Amino acid sequence: MARRKSTERTRKIGPSGVETLPHRVIDVPAAPPGCRHRLTERARLHWRTSDGGDPAATVQAFLTAHGLPVTDLADPTTGHHPDDRTCGAALYVSAAAGAHLAGAPTGPPSPAPALPDLVAVVYDHTDTPTGPTGRHPTPWWVGPWQPSWTPHAHAAAVRAVHAAIGRGDVYQVNLVGHAAARYTGDPLPALSRLAALPGARYGGTLTGDGWAIGCASPETLVEVTAGRVLTRPIKGTRPATAAGRRDLLASAKERAEHIMIVDLERHDLAHLARTGTVTVDELYAVRRWCDLWQAESTVSATLADGLGLADLLRAVCPGGSVTGAPKLAALHHIAALEPAGRGASMGALGWVAPGHLDLGLTIRTVAAEPDRLHLWAGGGITWDSDPDAEVAEAAAKAAPLRALLTTG
Template sequence: MLVDKRPWPSGPEALYTRLENRPGLVILDSGMEPRADALHASGRWCFAAFDPFAVLECRLDGCRLTVGGRAREFKGDPLDILQSILEEYALPPGSGPTPLPAGGIGFLAYGLRVFLEPRPTRPDDLDLPVLHLGFYDAVLAFDRRDGSLYLTSTGLPAGGRARAERAASRMRLLREVVDSAVEKPASAPPEPGVPGSTRGYPGVPGGTRVSGSAGQRVSGSAGQPVPPAAVSSSFDRAAYLEAVRRVKNHILAGDVYQVNLAQRFSVPWTGSAHALFGRLCRDNPAPFSALIKGAGFAVVSASPERFLHLNPRTGVVHTRPIKGTRPRGSSPETDARLACELLASEKDRAEHIMIVDLERNDLSRVAQPSSVRVPEMLVLEPFPTVWHLVSTVEAELRPGTGVADLLRAAFPGGSITGAPKIRAMEIIEELEPVPRGVYTGAAGYFSFDGHLDLNITIRTIVLRGGRAWFHVGGGIVADSEPEAEYRETLDKARALFAALGSPGRREGG
């Protein structure tokens, strides 16, 4: 493995602008400064890669692996195929200078669930794969902690002397990209968010744990506004309220305790995915942002939520479910009141604890006995447009547990399905009028050295066919108020509409 480490005071944005037209581009951006504690260092690393040596795409009827322009078709479980690829190109555990010296980057769509828990399902009306991963032998990595830039090149998939030659050739290409950014620097990036604390949030109780980044309020978009009439949704207001009532009927009947219910918006869009990604990172910085370009589509994510993180050196996996949301206030006083309201809400706390218990159960399926822990519970975290309640659940994996085993135990995340998970997914299939597609799946990386880091694909936009599509939703419990649940979806949609240049849906629409 070849490594080039250098100081990089310009930040990762200066590199992103040089990569827009590169084939197979992927960017995983952490737009928030890392927290002081080591547990949730989600703000630390940003990665970019292009020109994958292999691409794996799976649909409900099979998978296609393309290597060097030659495609092979496979039947069977996509996770078994993924596991075999990771084993074929494995590097020594934790051997890279960064968590991702080389590996698979892309997304797992919500529809992948049918391979884990077979149930009837509708095909994706946007015709996206249920799994899309590019496999990259060379990666650019920026460390926000110390401002260092790492260039890593492994020479994969070649072997022997050819691997060394390929590694050198690919390293030259990475250096050309970096040098071009030095010679023609991009405009100065926006100031990143800073770690939060109770200081700066007047009225938030002094003992309250506040973490993350306060960020900026979304004040609009540089794009041309889209008229509200051009905004379409899978639900109108009345239909969404009725769906909430039907979920509550299921809860009262004892079928389920909680269900995440979502609506999908779409607007006309013919702009640049790269520009949209930059706008989201600027106006709505998030620790798990992603840009993934595929054939005829792009996925742009500003997710605040970590699904799974695995450290191969320790064998520790953790998840950070989000459950509980309030909008940010227009003044410090209003902002603090909303934060305190969320923290004190019995409904939100009960809903959150229910999901933490579900995640503990999921991880216990692949964990060493008595190793499941909850080191953080009900942490109040600020984001640019909303407050969230977040917890951390972690466990030590049993020896011999592979990535496929871990995903079978935990996918999709409990915070965006409900409890019990299987019954909640059945009700989602019954009530939501369109498939979820990428929404509430996962995006991120599978490093060849064993690291894994995936978000939950919320706050995520799909660009395809001249339109932008995104879902927003919330957890429905026994005492949910339909109007409040509908308003919560609009609060969550606000930043995405702003990035797209649309005023969004009016509350009564």
């Protein structure tokens, strides 16, 4: 029965949407800028954890059937029959789908149940640029944000991670909180504005029946180009001031947390790499996202022959910087401690095209259902983490998104 459900979704052809969430310009994160206004949807796949089965294999088969060469990412010409109509595909993988692939608990139910756990949308080029639907704009209003946990409960979860570290269960766990707000009006203009936030490398939107995702993520989960695979984990945050930058560079706690995740990412890429090719190309570079400094590294490797998209997703999902170390043990603690499912956050969203794949990690990401907005924020907890500081850091990450969404 689960297989039948997945197959039926695979056959869904053409654009979708509901009156409250109309489609406009296709603006998928990491899609080529010159293509974004000249895309038309051909087919889409939706998968939910309740469907069962292997979502990685399902999406690889779906994209292959629609002309995208994803069975051997090191050599995308392998077994490929060119289809001139296909430009590429949007790919979204939720954190719950990633946990499913890892054999870990998927956590509490998503507070945004309209969103599938995996979406793939194949796009063709059109000669007619797409644009606004011509609908009259409606007044935009966002109500107060209601968190899924209080600062006290968040701090208590940090202390629970401290206890787990003390027992030797884990070295680091990423804790994420959720907040929701009611709204009226059309959410897509507000979600689209997220892409303009400074540092939003993966700015863009993805929409479906009764849901939309807006992303302002700076973080690369995985990118594949010309047989090379890379990831850019981000760990370590300070205010974007001169003093904040100095503090981030000098912090032994932040550097230790960061290097722990870099090592985890090296391990993940090793499952995909030719022996001896995993390298750290850049370590602990400080870059800016909105009014925050963040530490970022680049880890890359040469892909082994014969590995497809399914292998890639199994190796890197969910991302190490939003789970912890060891990853599987961290996922068990996340499922037990977080008050709400991660929904659209802490997963993957980006673009798959012949010879190129680029997925951002969905931090700094907002989801819309027909009457409610959802956002998530958190941070990595280590032995040296201060509970109050962790609560404040999560609030600082969410603040630019909240401020932008409440403007008309």
